Structure formats: C-alpha cells, structure tokens
Amino acid sequence: MRLSQSLIPTLKETPAEAQIASHRLMLRAGLVRQMASGIYAWLPAGLKVLNKIAQIVREEQDAAGAQELLMPTIQSADLWRESGRYDAYGKEMLRITDRHERALLYGPTNEEMITAILRDTTKSYRDLPQIPYHIQWKFRDEVRPRFGVLRGREFLMKDAYSFDLDYAGALLSYKKMMLAYMRTFQRIGITAIPMRADTGQIGGDLSHEFHILAPTGESGVFYDAEFEAGDALGVGYEPALLEDFYESMTTKYAATDEKHDLGAWAAIPDERKREGRGIEVGQIFYFGKKYSETMNYSVIGPDGAKLFPEMGSYGIGVSRLVGAIIEARHDEAGIIWPDAIAPFRVGILNLRQGDAVTGEICESLHTMFGADCLYDDREERAGAKFAEADLMGHPWQIIVGPRGAANGQVELKRRATGERFELPVAEAIAKVRG
RNA sequence: CGGGGCGUGGCGCAGCCUGGUAGCGCGCUUGUUUUGGGUACAAGAGGCCCCCGGUUCGAAUCCGGGCGCCCCGACCA
Numbered sequence: 329m330r331l332s333q334s335l336i337p338t339l340k341e342t343p344a345e346a347q348i349a350s351h352r353l354m355l356r357a358g359l360v361r362q363m364a365s366g367i368y369a370w371l372p373a374g375l376k377v378l379n380k381i382a383q384i385v386r387e388e389q390d391a392a393g394a395q396e397l398l399m400p401t402i403q404s405a406d407l408w409r410e411s412g413r414y415d416a417y418g419k420e421m422l423r424i425t426d427r428h429e430r431a432l433l434y435g436p437t438n439e440e441m442i443t444a445i446l447r448d449t450t451k452s453y454r455d456l457p458q459i460p461y462h463i464q465w466k467f468r469d470e471v472r473p474r475f476g477v478l479r480g481r482e483f484l485m486k487d488a489y490s491f492d493l494d495y496a497g498a499l500l501s502y503k504k505m506m507l508a509y510m511r512t513f514q515r516i517g518i519t520a521i522p523m524r525a526d527t528g529q530i531g532g533d534l535s536h537e538f539h540i541l542a543p544t545g546e547s548g549v550f551y552d553a554e555f556e557a558g559d560a561l562g563v564g565y566e567p568a569l570l571e572d573f574y575e576s577m578t579t580k581y582a583a584t585d586e587k588h589d590l591g592a593w594a595a596i597p598d599e600r601k602r603e604g605r606g607i608e609v610g611q612i613f614y615f616g617k618k619y620s621e622t623m624n625y626s627v628i629g630p631d632g633a634k635l636f637p638e639m640g641s642y643g644i645g646v647s648r649l650v651g652a653i654i655e656a657r658h659d660e661a662g663i664i665w666p667d668a669i670a671p672f673r674v675g676i677l678n679l680r681q682g683d684a685v686t687g688e689i690c691e692s693l694h695t696m697f698g699a700d701c702l703y704d705d706r707e708e709r710a711g712a713k714f715a716e717a718d719l720m721g722h723p724w725q726i727i728v729g730p731r732g733a734a735n736g737q738v739e740l741k742r743r744a745t746g747e748r749f750e751l752p753v754a755e756a757i758a759k760v761r762g
Numbered sequence: 763c764g765g766g767g768c769g770u771g772g773c774g775c776a777g778c779c780u781g782g783u784a785g786c787g788c789g790c791u792u793g794u795u796u797u798g799g800g801u802a803c804a805a806g807a808g809g810c811c812c813c814c815g816g817u818u819c820g821a822a823u824c825c826g827g828g829c830g831c832c833c834c835g836a837c838c839a
Contacts, residue, residue, distance in 0.1 A: 340800070341774045363829065415793060419763095420838075425804050437839090471763065471837065478839095485839060537839095611839065645839040679798060711799035718799090729798055739798090 331704045333391050335375050348652035351476030357720050366473025367480030376671040385486045392508035404430035407440045410623045420468045424715040434467040442489045447625035461488030477651040484647040490640040498638035502614050503574040505642045517666025521551050523582045539606030542655035548585035549606040607652040610644040620654035663721030672702040674760050675722035679710045679729035685708035687731045724760045
C-alpha cells in the first residue's frame with residue numbers, strides 16, 4: 329500500500345475527546361473515527377488489525393474443536409422472554425420496534441439464540457458435544473461509554489457456547505476454551521492472565537476472566553510470576569496435556585483487586601509476587617442447565633430419557649483487544665504493534681522522494697512485500713516520515729536514504745526496541761521475513 | 763443515573779464576561795526552499811460560529827428550550 333493513496337488519516341494533534349493513550353493513538357494513527365458516543369467506524373488500517381485478531385481467534389477456536397457460524401445482530405424479544413432475561417437485562421439492551429410493532433433487540437450476547445438453534449437441530453445425545461461460535465457485533469447501551477473502543481457500545485466479540493451431556497463433558501469444554509484462549513493471546517503477542525471471576529449477568533458457578541497487563545488497566549491485578557513463563561503454544565488438546573495445563577492455570581495465584589485474598593497472597597514467595605494493572609479482554613463461564621432448562625432444550629439420552637445439556641459460554645472482546653493491546657504496547661511516539669497483528673508488517677520510508685536510486689529500491693520492496701507493507705511515498709521531509717512510521721507502529725521500518733542507497737544499503741529499524749541496522753537490501757528483506 | 767464541563771474551517775484553540783468586519787496555530791492547495799527526526803518563506807482555498815425560538819437597529823456573544831459530545835463517580839466484553 330502506498331501511503332500517498334491510502335485512506336489513513338493520521339493526525340498531528342490529539343482530538344479533545346480522547347483521554348487515554350489507546351484512544352488517542354487509534355485516532356491519531358487513523359485506525360478509527362467516532363461516529364456517535366461509543367460507536368466507531370473502522371478505517372482501513374484499523375480494520376486490518378481487527379481482521380488479523382479475528383483470524384487468530386478463529387484459528388484457535390477451530391483448533392479447539394469449535395465450529396464457526398454466524399448469528400444475526402438483531403434478535404426477537406420472544407426469545408429473551410423464554411429465558412426471562414428480556415425483563416431482567418435492563419436498559420443496557422437496545423430495544424427496537426419494527427414496522428409491525430414487533431419487539432426486537434440488538435443482541436448484547438447470544439445464549440438464547442444459540443440455545444434455540446441447538447434446540448431445533450440436535451435431538452439425540454449422539455449430536456453432542458458441540459461448541460458453536462461466531463464473531464459478531466454486539467450492542468450494549470452502556471450508561472457511559474468511554475476509553476474509545478475499550479468501552480464502546482457497539483463492539484466486536486467472539487462468543488462461543490458449549491453444549492455437553494454432563495458435567496464432566498462441560499468441564500472438558502471449559503478446559504479446552506481455557507487453552508484456546510491462552511494460545512490465542514500468546515499468538516497475538518500479549519501476556520494474559522486468567523483469574524477466577526464472578527459470573528454476573530450470565531449466571532453459573534465457574535468462571536475466569538482474562539486480563540492483559542497494561543499500566544493503564546482498569547483493575548489492579550495480583551498474580552504469580554510463573555504465569556509469565558507459561559507456554560500455551562507448546563500444549564495440545566490431548567487429554568493429559570490439557571489436564572496439566574488447566575491445572576497449572578488454575579492453581580497458581582491470580583486475582584483482581586476485588587477478589588484479592590491477602591492470605592493466599594502471603595503464601596507466595598516475594599520474588600514471585602507481581603502486581604500490576606489489567607484490562608479484561610475475555611471471560612469464560614460454565615453455567616450448567618440454566619438456559620437448556622428454562623428454554624426447554626433437551627436431547628434424548630441413550631436410555632431414552634430426556635437430558636438437558638450442560639452449557640458454558642466463552643467471550644473474547646475482539647474490538648476491545650485492539651485498544652487493550654495499544655494500552656499495553658505504546659510509547660511517546662506511538663503504537664508498537666506485535667508482529668502478528670500489525671496492520672502493516674513493515675513500513676518503507678523513502679527519505680528522498682524523487683531520487684532515482686531510493687525510488688527504485690523502495691518500489692521493488694513495495695512490490696515484494698505487497699499488502700503487508702506501507703510505502704511512505706509522500707513528498708515529505710525525512711522527519712515527518714519517521715514520526716509517522718513510529719506513530720503507526722509498524723514492527724519494522726526499512727529506511728531508504730540517498731546516503732546508503734548509493735551502495736545498496738538500507739537501514740532497518742525495529743520499532744519495539746529502537747534498534748537500527750545498516751544492511752544490504754537483501755539482508756533487510758530476509759530479516760523482516762524472519 | 764448523580765456531579766462537572768464543552769459544542770467556532772479537517773484537528774487544536776482564542777473571541778463570548780462588556781452585542782457591531784469571525785481570528786490564531788497545525789493541516790490542505792500552488793510556488794520557491796529544505797533534504798536523516800513533524801523545515802522555512804510567500805500566495806491561496808476553506809465557516810448553517812450545534813439546532814430552534816426570543817430580546818435587539820444588529821446575536822458566535824444576552825435569554826429560553828432542545829440536541830450532541832467529553833470528564834469524575836456507581837455499572838460493564
């Protein structure tokens with residue numbers, strides 16, 4: 329992509345409404361525009377990030393045995409009357425009336441709908457277990473939207489739902505999702521800690537929240553340093569491995585300030601105590617037969633008796649993750665994207681636009697990296713290009729100036745560390761490709 | 763939902779108190795300049811001053827109502 333032709337409206341100054349770093353940077357780097365309170369349009373670069381995150385989430389859900397489908401954003405109120413949540417949910421639910429005066433709503437979550445779908449499509453114990461999921465926009469009419477996409481009203485969420493025949497099966501699904509989540513966050517390139525949580529609106533008795541560590545996080549978190557060493561990508565779904573992994577995630581100490589247990593904390597060796605701040609980016613729940621029973625969803629068991637499936641639900645705030653990652657990874661100059669989800673893996677900076685040699689090198693780099701690079705081909709001074717590249721946070725910058733270009737050298741800069749290397753073009757390419 | 767604040771070119775703001783030609787910086791256009799950390803000079807373009815109503819000879823400015831947005835607190839992926 330050529331910056332000169334792109335729709336990436338970066339800003340030199342910060343819009344007044346943006347108070348926190350991620351919100352400021354998302355606006356300044358041209359990722360989003362606010363369209364109404366808590367409602368954002370995703371511009372090309374922002375959408376690339378959103379899609380890359382969604383793709384990793386998708387791959388890990390699939391790997392865990394979940395199956396993707398897509399449910400609508402608009403739901404019928406009748407469905408929610410079945411579970412009793414139409415009245416219980418309150419003002420956060422955006423209620424809509426259509427031309428026939430039928431009561432609809434913009435879905436804040438999908439337990440009812442997915443239960444209705446499974447109720448219609450699975451009749452026998454042989455049809456379970458199932459873990460359907462989708463990645464879809466949700467709407468919660470927050471009293472006070474803030475922090476940009478961290479607390480928007482409209483947000484993109486991956487929500488999965490597990491249906492099992494018994495508690496043991498439900499617990500297994502829960503464990504799979506725990507692993508899928510840890511693998512997902514690790515692939516994205518951030519540290520997430522699972523913490524025991526309340527079940528809130530959804531109900532049930534087993535739940536974990538996943539917090540990513542960021543100095544500006546909303547809640548204080550306390551955790552055992554051993555979480556930092558964990559490697560979920562080396563763990564597969566074989567029963568023994570999964571069991572060990574789950575055990576290691578749930579026996580180590582981790583809690584938000586609300587649930588902090590001073591006694592348990594004191595038992596941890598001082599050198600392993602970690603205190604920080606976290607942003608919640610996901611939550612998983614086991615809630616048993618709450619919906620299957622109230623919505624009368626049963627399958628026929630092997631003995632011919634009715635059996636109400638055991639359920640769980642599993643959310644990841646995909647759009648929230650974009651903001652949360654920026655909170656966790658930025659500096660004075662701008663965003664520091666993890667490689668896996670950067671809108672552009674590499675920025676190409678032509679320090680002397682119009683120069684035949686730098687132009688030629690940049691053009692060939694641009695062709696080679698294709699959609700994965702952003703070529704700053706504007707008629708701007710070097711300083712402006714440096715500032716812009718740092719702001720947008722490309723993991724790599726290939727800086728092509730007349731000095732080095734004359735001898736086939738370019739400068740490669742790693743955004744995260746600030747390291748710079750003077751290299752021949754071919755070596756720079758190899759390094760970026762890793 | 764309680765408390766506070768703000769709506770003026772794309773962005774950041776001044777002007778409002780004390781009514782009378784709508785201004786500054788950045789950005790944008792053109793030219794020159796500069797050429798490795800947001801360069802400098804010059805000339806331009808760009809405005810329902812959030813909306814409706816009222817007061818007045820005259821309203822960005824005063825008064826009333828509405829809408830939008832932000833911040834603090836209680837609540838949430």
